[in-house]
Amino acid sequence: xxxxxxxxxxxxxxxxxxxxxxxxxxxxxxxxxxxxxxxxxxxxxxxxxxxxxxxxxxxxxxxxxxxxxxxxxxxxxxxxxxxxxxxxxxxxxxxxxxxxxxxxxxxxxxxxxxxxxxxxxxxxxxxxxxxxxxxxxxxxxxxxxxxxxxxxxxxxxxxxxxxxxxxxxxxxxxxxxxxxxxxxxxxxxxxxxxxxxxxxxxxxxxxxxxxxxxxxxxxxxxxxxxxxxxxxxxxxxxxxxxxxxxxxxxxxxxxxxxxxxxxxxxxxxxxx
Amino acid sequence: xxxxxxxxxxxxxxxxxxxxxxxxxxxxxxxxxxxxxxxxxxxxxxxxxxxxxxxxxxxxxxxxxxxxxxxxxxxxxxxxxxxxxxxxxxxxxxxxxxxxxxxxxxxxxxxxxxxxxxxxxxxxxxxxxxxxxxxxxxxxxxxxxxxxxxxxxxxxxxxxxxxxxxxxxxxxxxxxxxxxxxxxxxxxxxxxxxxxxxxxxxxxxxxxxxxxxxxxxxxxxxxxxxxxxxxxxxxxxxxxxxxxxxxxxxxxxxxxxxxxxxxxxxxxxxxx
Numbered sequence: 025x026x027x028x029x030x031x032x033x034x035x036x037x038x039x040x041x042x043x044x045x046x047x048x049x050x051x052x053x054x055x056x057x058x059x060x061x062x063x064x065x066x067x068x069x070x071x072x073x074x075x076x077x078x079x080x081x082x083x084x085x086x087x088x089x090x091x092x093x094x095x096x097x098x099x100x101x102x103x104x105x106x107x108x109x110x111x112x113x114x115x116x117x118x119x120x121x122x123x124x125x126x127x128x129x130x131x132x133x134x135x136x137x138x139x140x141x142x143x144x145x146x147x148x149x150x151x152x153x154x155x156x157x158x159x160x161x162x163x164x165x166x167x168x169x170x171x172x173x174x175x176x177x178x179x180x181x182x183x184x185x186x187x188x189x190x191x192x193x194x195x196x197x198x199x200x201x202x203x204x205x206x207x208x209x210x211x212x213x214x215x216x217x218x219x220x221x222x223x224x225x226x227x228x229x230x231x232x233x234x235x236x237x238x239x240x241x242x243x244x245x246x247x248x249x250x251x252x253x254x255x256x257x258x259x260x261x262x263x264x265x266x267x268x269x270x271x272x273x274x275x276x277x278x279x280x281x282x283x284x285x286x287x288x289x290x291x292x293x294x295x296x
Numbered sequence: 297x298x299x300x301x302x303x304x305x306x307x308x309x310x311x312x313x314x315x316x317x318x319x320x321x322x323x324x325x326x327x328x329x330x331x332x333x334x335x336x337x338x339x340x341x342x343x344x345x346x347x348x349x350x351x352x353x354x355x356x357x358x359x360x361x362x363x364x365x366x367x368x369x370x371x372x373x374x375x376x377x378x379x380x381x382x383x384x385x386x387x388x389x390x391x392x393x394x395x396x397x398x399x400x401x402x403x404x405x406x407x408x409x410x411x412x413x414x415x416x417x418x419x420x421x422x423x424x425x426x427x428x429x430x431x432x433x434x435x436x437x438x439x440x441x442x443x444x445x446x447x448x449x450x451x452x453x454x455x456x457x458x459x460x461x462x463x464x465x466x467x468x469x470x471x472x473x474x475x476x477x478x479x480x481x482x483x484x485x486x487x488x489x490x491x492x493x494x495x496x497x498x499x500x501x502x503x504x505x506x507x508x509x510x511x512x513x514x515x516x517x518x519x520x521x522x523x524x525x526x527x528x529x530x531x532x533x534x535x536x537x538x539x540x541x542x543x544x545x546x547x548x549x550x551x552x553x554x555x556x557x558x559x560x561x562x563x564x565x566x567x568x
Binding site: 030032033034035036037038039040041042044045074109110112113115118119121122125133135136137138140141142144145147149150151152153154155156157158177181183252287290291294 | 302304305306307308309310311312313314316317346381382384385387390391393394397405407408409410412413414416417419421422423424425426427428429430449453455524559562563566
């Protein structure tokens, strides 16, 4: 059996009782850490203590190239991949799921909270969100704006937008890729303030070039830092001010506020 | 302390370890059951056995009128409201949260999976969903179509739509309301086939009256029955056929498929 076990958003104790039982029945546990962040050095051992088993950290390479080995093992014994959030949020785990089915390996998904539903804790109603977008790091050569147009489409329909912020883990520099060196850059997590600056830059540029946007420097944004952790922080500010808000360490995400009703406004006032 | 504890989607074991610890620290546990379904008679006792405490079922009336009492108690001891899915998906719990804050009662939300992220298990990517809609029961006098226009807007943007299906628990007939009798109708849960029939009726009517829709009788739909339960079922069919698909008992929901990429198509083929 292959288990895909969601760990939720906070510490090891956010695993479900069912997830914990499944993990304890496994002979091998992989921990997938390239789509999210391990809070601190302690946590893998805390997770290991809770489960009572060793947990093997695995990266995209292992997960995408080590499928066969993993699925072979899962034919005779229980294997689990532990994933922060909900297991089927990311495409990688969908392909693992599919390959398991193709190899006739029974596979079970154990769901958990992810930022896509936990964002409700800021008081914006989940039913009033449009499409979720990902804001990516800009480089000198690569400054995509496709996420911006999706935010605009949501705002035109009165809808909020959840913005997931870029995470770069185990990336290599162009030089190291060319020289085929397995030297990895330090991980990078986009902060809400950085995301706000990117959005402000697009707003300003489009205004100057005569294509004003629905998103304004005064549009309310909600920054969500470390949701589900003990030190989570939520702050609501106009976009322009959000560029200067320091919410501490990652993981951050941000919601752009569309049309609101009274209860939503009341909730947002708690974070201003 | 007031805890709002998400129970996730399946049985009692879908509570998180953190949620279980919090529940065990409480002197009173309320179980909110009017926005979702208790799988069978057994489950409240199974939940009670797991937590090791009595659980008081509570309905909307108690929750909305019994706030003060609950919040008063939460000043001196730990109280929890247990909610199927994630606690802040529904507006009721947002107002409880707000009122707790206003009364200076510390409140903690313990997140869990909800259909809004677990729908990813059908293989449609969560990033490709637009606004979530609720399809409500039609009566002879009340046949709203606002959800339909939201589905249309999503389809025009190539996006999938998660349709939550109506649940009627502890509703009274007009006669019983007028006579002020607390006699409640049996609970009603909309099935995916019923939802498909409502959508088909709107498609047909608009076609006849010369306003053809993007949603077609051939549009693929994914019915999701009892997601997270041991006997969950997922079926993908054209809308027209979905009207006749029997997926067994509730809770059902349904996704309307927008534009798909290869991995999504591959996943959907598993359910056809």
